[in-house]
Structures are given as structure tokens and as C-alpha cells.
Amino acid sequence: MSLYLQLAFLSILEIILLLSSPFSYAKLFTRPEDVPSRTYDFIIVGAGTAGSVLASRLSEDPHKSVLVIEAGVSDSSVSTIQIPFLASSLRQTSVDWNYTTVPQSGLNGRSLTVPRGFVTGGSSSINSMAWTRGSSDLWNSYAKITNDVGWSWDSIQSYWKKISTLVPPTSNDAITPDQIPLSNSNGPVLVNLPNYDIPPRQQVFDAANTAQDPRFRFTRDVNSGDSLGFGYNQASAGHGFRSSSATAYLNPALATRSNLDLLINTRVTRLVNDPVIQTKPVFKQVELAQSPHGDHLLFKATDEVILSAGTFGSAQILLLSGIGPKDELEKVIVDSPDVGKNLKDHPVVQIYFTVNSTDTLDSIFRNSTLTAQLLAEWQQNKTGILSDTPINVFGLLQLPDTFFTSVDSNPASGPKSPNLEMIFNAFSATPTAPAPSAGNFLSVVIALVSPTSAGSIKLVPNSTDTFTAPLIDFQVLATDFDMSAMVQAINDTEKFLSAPSWTRDGYLIGPFGEFANATTADARLQYIRNNADTIHHPVGTLKMGRNSPAQRLGGEGVVDPRLNVRGIQGVRVVDASILPAIPECHTQAVVYIVAERAADMIKQAFGMLGH
Template identity: 50%
Template sequence: MTAPLTLLILFLLAARTYAKVFYAPQELAQYRYDFIIVGAGTAGNVLANRLSEDPQVSVLVVEAGISNRDNLDIVVPFLGVAAPGTSVDWNFTTLPQEGLNNRSIHFARGFVLGGSSSINLLTWNRGSNDLWDRWSELTDDEEWAWPSIEPYYLKTSHLVPPADDTSGEVKPSTHGFGPVEVSISGFPTELDDRVLETSHLIGGRFSFTKDLNTGKTLGFSHLQSSIGNGTRSSSATAYLDPVLYRDNLDVLVSTRATKLITDSTNAGIPIFRTLEIAQSSNGARYNITAAKEILLCGGVVGTPHLLLLSGIGPKNEIESLGIPSIVDLPDVGKHLADHPLLPNYFSVNSSNTFDEVLRNSSLFNETLDEWMASGQGLFVDPPANTIGFMRLPEDSIAFNHQPNPASGPLSANTEFLFVDGFAALGALQQPAIGNFLTVLTALVSPTSRGSITLQSIDPFTDPLIDPALLTTEFDVLAMVQTMKDVEVFISAQPWTNFIISPFGDLANATTDTARISFIRNNSVTVNHPVGTARMSPKHTSWGVTDSNLLVKHTEGLRIVDASIFPQIPECHPQALVYTVAERAVDLIKQAHGVGITLPLVH
């Protein structure tokens, strides 16, 4: 039996083996734990694993979403694009976006064990040294600088071999020894050599980089993904599944945190030790008590939503809905930042793209059977194998509007992903005929900022989500530059006789005015939101948490997820969330004298 099939069978059987996943609050044997973790996502499962290492500590994880079992869209890397919009997604929709010609767009967030690490497109970037050093400056805490953070990053993941022989395409010495499996592409495409040859040929801003996880997030390179043995490696599979046998760890799914409750104070500071939970808007409410801390890991939407419902946030906004204001924290839900994404489509002279696989159900099933039987083929990878990060030209007109917002010279402004087929995004549909190249371009140092706000006191009503994409001149002009950079890149010799022509409306986007129109009509989001509970120095008036991730002006609450990011990273954020969570574990253990560290069981 081959590795992927064996893994999948074990993966499915595990649902019957582990009895510590509960599906209703009344199934719990107790309602008091040392730690309550709200959200079994990317960060929450790290905390669940590491805190339950001490057998004297009891841990409950409360997850609104469903189990990650029995879902091929989660397990098979290529099929990850199909997970958003299904039962494992919160299925949020944004408010109409002024910068997108008033279009509302889908806003994917994982509604499943593993959170967004179970439905993302798997890209693994740890961020530049500059990024972490900038976080250190913003928080006035040297422990967030890269020299202090590196040991935590090394605890998150380890390199594993891909499905083909690609030795020498990463620098193993810069990678770690943690549970998440990371590899480069296992199924080479016709684009890979073209992309890398072009970067060598053009050089300069387009230069080749052997490994983007060495502290400099600039250059064109092989994509690294959270994949092992041709299957997704998520926080659920890497951190949670291996420790579900522990007697001191309970996991409750299909249950929402509805309110944080305070019934006492310490020197005037409200103490939060009780979490109210429920399974439906009109269903029974249950109170669970945390002897030590409630750890909020609900993500960029879920965490501020719960805080606002609990009276923690902008006083005027909360009271306008009839919620008593308990802690006036104006930054809760504010400063939402995300990466806008633009698909650039080209017709190509090839019959090797994946387009026909998506059109032909028989061919699709054959490709899936190949993955099941041998761990080979198209489905062992996400749709892109190569990636590039660039800084804007020094004379970019975008800088007429503001200085470069990137963290430093080792950090990018823009990103490029090369897809060997038509990557249908937004309202676009797969063309009935033809073969395509998609170059996805993104702005990874955006200056637009949005918000998460309440629209109802009902915790089962989604909050209002407004990422405010492309609402600054800098962001729009930077996106225009990405289109021009794509034109330069695919005009190089390696693409001769491969590119036929731009496809669709891109063919008419030949002036800056036309490019801006194309950007506003076609951009979506990479689904990399951060910042809605950003951390700041302890005694400043801005921010939601201090640099130890404790919610300001409260006791008993700590936030561990991407909402605390003080600045949006110029890369894909999942590895940063894991890293933040690993550091949070030490902060929590030190604060409460939690003891021994046991080796992780794989």
C-alpha cells in the first residue's frame, strides 16, 4: 500500500480511535479547566499541544467549526482551491468594496479543526528578518526581533522530501525540527524552468533566490508548502491529532464562544474567567470556567467579534447596540489589513496545462486515482510551483504618495505566483476551451486598512467585514506596477512561442487608466487578513494586546492569532502564526508555572 493511501486510511480511522473530540457541551465531563482555548485553528492547536504536555494542566479547546475528517478537499493539496465556499469555510462576504467598484467578495476563513491551515493554499513563508525586527520596534519589545524569534520558528516545522528529486533547491540548514511538514513541489510543470530561467536571465528586481525562508523575502524561487507525502500538513494533523490521546485535553467542536463573562475585578481591572458557549442562536447556553486563562485564537474575524460581543472594544460602537461597555479599547476590530490579489490570464501554446483536468470529470477522477494509488501526479501540489517577491522600482510614482511601507530592504512590496492553467477567481468561470497561464499578482505591503464591526448582538450573526481593499493611491499604483512587471517577465526569451496573447479584458489593459479599471474589476483577496487586535507597547493608548499578548485593561485574557500582528507581513502568514503561537506557549507557561515539556508524538 502506498504512502498517501496509507496515510489517508489512518487519517479516516483516527476519527473512530480518538474519543476526546466532543460534539456537544453536555458531553463534557467537566466545566472547569486550567486553560480554555477559543478556536482550534492554526494557533489554537499549537497551544493545545504544548500546554497539555504538562499532565497536571487541563485544557479545553472550543471550535465553532466541524471535524477535519473525511474531506478530500482538505487532504489533497491541489484540491485546496475547492475548500473555500464549502462546509469547512465560514463563508463570509465582505461589505461592498469601494476600491473594487463596489463589489462584495468572498472572505474565506477555516470553519474546521485546523482553521485556515486546513483550507489555505499551503504556502510556507517565515517572513524576512526585517519584518520581525519591525515588530520589535512597534511593540518596544526585543523579544519579537528575529534573533529571539528564530528558536520558535525552528520549533514549528521540518523539511520533508517532495515526490520527485529536487535536491539542492532549498537550504536545509535554515529549516527546523517541528511537527508541520514542509516541502517543495512534487510534480514539476512546464512553467517551473521558464520562471527560474527568466529570473536568472533578467536579474535585478527579478533575481533568483534559492530559498525564500533564509531571512530575505525577495526573489523568484520554488514554492515551499505545508505538504508531506503528498498530503496537507495542517495544525490539526501536525499538532492536534498526535496528542488527542492525552487525558488532560478535551476538544469540543460545532460550538461557538458567545460571550466572555467577568464577575470580579482586581484593582479595578475586570477579570475574565468564564466563557459562555452555545450551538445555536436560540440554543442552551453553557458556562465554562478557566482557572488560569482564556486564550482567544478565533482569528482576525472571530477574535474581535467575541471581544465586541463581550463589551470589550470601542465604547460608543458597543453601547450603540445596547451592549454594556466593560473595557473601552478603541482598536478592537480596527486596522484590518489584507493582500489584494489580481489574476492575469494568458492563452498559451500548450496541451499540458491542467485546464482539461478541470473540464473532464473522467480525467479528473483518473488524476485523483493516481494520487490515491501512488502519491504521484498533479494533485500532490497546490496549483502553483513557483513564486516571486519584488520591491517596487525606486522611482515608482507610488512613492509620491507615501514612503515605502515594507518592513525594510529584505522585504517585498509585491508577489507573483505562476499557475499552469486557468485559476478561476471571484466570479470568473473556467473557459470551455483553451489552455492558459495565470500569473497571480498581489500587493504584500498594502496601506489600505479596514475593520470588523458588529451588525447584531446575536453571536450567530456574522459581523460586518470591510477590508477596504485598494482604497489608497499607493496600493492602486503598486498593483499597476505588478501588471507591468508581468509584461516584462513573460516577454523574456524562455516564454517565446509559449505565450499566445493576453486573455479576456487583460488584452485591452494597455494604459495605466485601463490597468486601474482592470484591477478594480478583477481583484479579490489572498485571504491573508491581520491586525484587528494588534499588539503594542504595554502603556500606549493604541493597540489591543501588550507585547505578551495579554488583552489590555483586563485580566485572564490573552490573544494568540493573526489579529495581534502589528503590521501585515510581506509574505504568506501561516508560518508566522505558528511561530507566534510557539512563543505564546512560553509566555503562558512562564506566567503560570506550567512545567515539563515532553517530546512531540508524531
């Protein structure tokens, strides 16, 4: 959704939506001086997707004290977060870190904005809520990379069932939960299938069910272990609300447990090592502040500091603490060459078509009266289109066999894993320009989910704290494979859209806008360079590697399979930064699984109750 549409939605929301008062927590603090203790058993840096899970699970043991430090605000103070359809309106607002990349040479020198949640729940509070966990190939590849069977597909099943619960739809025309096997789960995150039959669901499924190309097949459940096919979007929402790690894990724990404290509006600026010389440096103190020039205070963990500040934040904190590549740091305590490296995201481009149908969502973005009615319906009943995400259906598929020079040249993690994703939107989702004032549209979001390009994050020269954003460089489309794969992805999309279900009754009229002129491979590559972005799934800057007897640094990853930072003591990392390879799926469910397993590993390490 464009910035223009976001502002229009928010203006109407302010007028019509009676915002509920923020829920107040007895254990929520807005100033470090008010926190009752400077020492806790565990200090969790970041109340995002993983940090909120850890806060809930570790505080299950009443004998352990837990402090969570969050840079942003409480999710309960931002009512817009609750409304699934308005997810994109949260970007470039006060609940977004508002990161920007360095200019990307593969995108004709353009810089990209990178939304990340600056709020409890982290990006699970502002994302598009897609709920995918990847294929069995993906998890088995993690087990192979780390030499730890605990990361295998079979081993993570118990955590998958522990995370979420499938809930009934809010409308009568939706599909029923018994159509996918996720209903076996019984966890705190609510997950639902599409509440409404939003076009072009029928066109997509008719094309998949009649396709001659087996890559275009229908799948009942993209989370079955075989990710390939076109299926229903599963989303982390239920009963008309977004379901985030804050609403599912953190907030209920805060409301009921005296051993859990939350400090918001506060940034951890670095970790501080113990001056007592030991075999390996011990980092159990965190320095924190609420402004660059304000007081910098120290808090101490007696057991562990857990970094859950995200792919950018966790790596930046380690670098500021003197842990990273020695040739990049002014002061080095531990030379760890891989810190900040291996940054990956899914490159994405959108293409647009006009359609011969008034049954699209374009009118919502043009008709303020209709928008007001939809907001009022959501406020009163938590039903209507706004109770749903705009994404109804999507597809995951591999590139054609003829694309690869050899069997081993496919970077996907296995035969059940995709290279590409197609997301179908029944409106013109131009990211930076106003929506067209007339007409009806189909936009297809095309992502390369097995990219080979890798980038990095580095400190801005002379920066000393996390109030200065790091230098983020995805190196988007830096390899020949990624460029060719994105062009092929457009070709595959057009092939899928040539099925009779799209041409029947003249439904699909033709390409729209700049894309209409991209008719050759060279023109399509230029279109991609001019318009591509990332889909906002950054991972890998503190990648996990296998155990080695000496825990040597370099080549074995930044953290070991139990997520301990190599070369130091007292610090564990639990977030998307530890993933050694980018998931060929949307990443939030993967991070939930990582966090649940991490909680068990921590409980085991410290002999805690509930293990």
C-alpha cells in the same frame, strides 16, 4: 479554481475516492453537556492554526487541564482536506465560515467572499499551504513596534526550527530538500518543495537568471531572511497529504493525553466578567452555545482564556463582551478604541495569457477520465499531480525605486521585504466563471503585499452573539498608493514576461479575456477595480503594541507584547489578529511562530513544566 471546477472535482471525488472513516478521539465532544467538567485551567477558543499549537504545547504539562472549543467540525471527517491539489475546492463549503465583506468602494461596490477555516486546523486546513515566514526586516519591525526583542528575527529562530520538517518529494523529477536550508528544522508540520516540474517553472527561472533588472533575480530560499527573488514554492504538505495544525499538533495530542479535551460544533458567544470588583475586570468565563436560540452555558478557566478564533472571530468576541470602542458598543465594560481596527489583507488580481503549449494543467479540469485516474493514483499511492499544490514557483519583489517619492515612502518593512508577489499558474484560474473549453493558459496572480489601506470589523447593530457574522470592511484600494502600486504590479509582470524564455518558440501568445483590452494605466486600474479580490490573509484587528507602565488603552494596541489584552485580566489573544503590521508574505507560518512563542510565554507565566 472556479466554483464550477470545485463542484466537478467534488462530484468525481464522491464517486471514485473511497473515503476513510473519520478517526475517533476519546476526548472529542460534540455536545457541551457531555464535556466532563465546566472548569479547566486553560480554555482555548478556536482550534485553528494557533489554537491547535497551544492545545498541544500547554497540554504537555500533565498537571494542567486544557479545553479547546471549536465552532466547526473535525478535520478527520472531511477527507478532501487531505489532498493538496484540491485546496481551492474547500472554499464556500461546510468547512468555510463563508464570510462576506461589505461593499468595497475601491472595487466598484463589489462585496468579496472571505474563506476562513470552519474546522479543526482552521485556515491551515483549507488554505493553499504556501509556507513563508517573512523577512528579517519584518520581524525586527515587530520588535521595534513592541519594544520587545523577543519578537526579533534572531529571537524567533528557535521557534522556526521547532515548527516544521522538510520531507522528500513524492516524485523523482522534483528538486531535492538539500537545495534549501530549511532541512535543519525538526518540527511536526511537514513541508515539501514541489513534487513535480509543473510549467512554467523553467520559463520563470530562466527569466530570473538572465534578467537585467536585479528585482527579478532567482533566490534559493525565500525563507532565508531576504525574501526577495523568484524561487520554489514551499508548502505545508508531505508524503502526498496536507499538513495542518490539526494533523501536526492537535490530533496527536488528543490521541495521547488525558488532560486535553476538544468540543466541536460549538461557538463561544462572549466572555463573562467576574462580578467581584478588582483593579481590572477579570474575564475567565466563556459563554457558549450550539445555536442562536439554544442553551447558553458557562465554562470557566482558572488560569486563562486564550482567544484563537482568528482575525474576525477574536475581535468579534471581545466586542460582544463589551470590550472595544465605546462609541460603537451598546454596553461598554472596557473602552478599548483599537479593537476591530487596523484590519489589513493583501489585495490581489489575476491576469491571463494564452500559451503555445499543451504542457499545462488545463486538461485536468476538462477531462473527467484523466481526473478520475489522478484521484485513483492519489488514493492508492499518495502520488501524482494531486499530491502537489498547483503553485510551483513564485516571486517576491519590490516596486522600482522610481515609483517612490522618497526613501521613507516605501511601506515595506525594509530593504529585504517585498511590495509585490507574482504567482504563476499553468491553467486559467478564473475565480468565478467556467474555465475555457479549449486552449492552454498561463495565469499570474499578482498581490500587493505591503498595502497601506486599512479597514475594520464591527458588530451588526443589535447582534448579541457570534451566530451573526460581523461587518467586515477591508477598505480595499482605499489609498492612492495601493491603486498606483497595483497598476505598477501589472506593468512589472509584463516586463518580467518579456524575457526571452517566455517568447522562445512562441510560448507566450498574448493576453487573454478582459485583460487583453487593458492597455493603458486608466484601463488597467478599471480592470483591477472590476476583478481584484484579497488573497485571504486578514490580520491586525487586535494589534500588539509596546508595554507601557500604565497599560493605557488607545495608541498602544489592544494586546501587549506578551499578548495579554490590555485593560482586563485573564485573557490572552494568540492568532493573526495581534500582528501590528501585515506580513509581506503568506501568513500561516508567521502564525505558527506566534503560537509557539505564546506557548512559551504562557508556560513561563504559570510556572509550567516544559518551559
